[in-house]
Amino acid sequence: MEAFRQTVTVKNHKISITLPEDFSSEEVDVIILPSQNKEFNIPQWQMDQVRERTEKYLKNPENVTNIDDFLNEIENEL
Template sequence: MEVIRRFVKVKDHQINIILPSDFNADEVEVIILPTSKEYQIPQWQIDEVRERTENYLKNLESATNFDDNTLSDFDKELLDFRANQPKEDFITADETLKRLRKKYGI
């Protein structure tokens, strides 16, 4: 699944979104949310995400202890698809952890 996130200005109660030329879909789902200027994530939710991230980074081994029943058929198909994509399209797990640590100051 390809996801595109854009922040666009509303003018006369309308928005205009131009999709990349390589985005091939006949129908899309649009979810409209006000930007952070109008909507704030509750502090309890921010705290919960930070706590979970810290726990994950402190105990990485626990993140890999799941069996095939944990994943839905869709998840398995998506993983199979992604596994066959060029490696250049991805960053390593170490790079992901490095970015998370930097972002959350861990």
């Protein structure tokens, strides 16, 4: 599925969207939502956790959990 997000300005109750050159779909679904606060702050603890996980992965990329195994593990714990 191809998707992209773009914030556009509404003028006279109209918008104009220019699609990227490589967007190849003949039909699209359009969802209009009011733009939220343009500043999205990611909590520091979350950035730290992602950095830590990335470092662990880069040190040993073979030691990762298969997503299906991970989901089964969670399901079994419920």
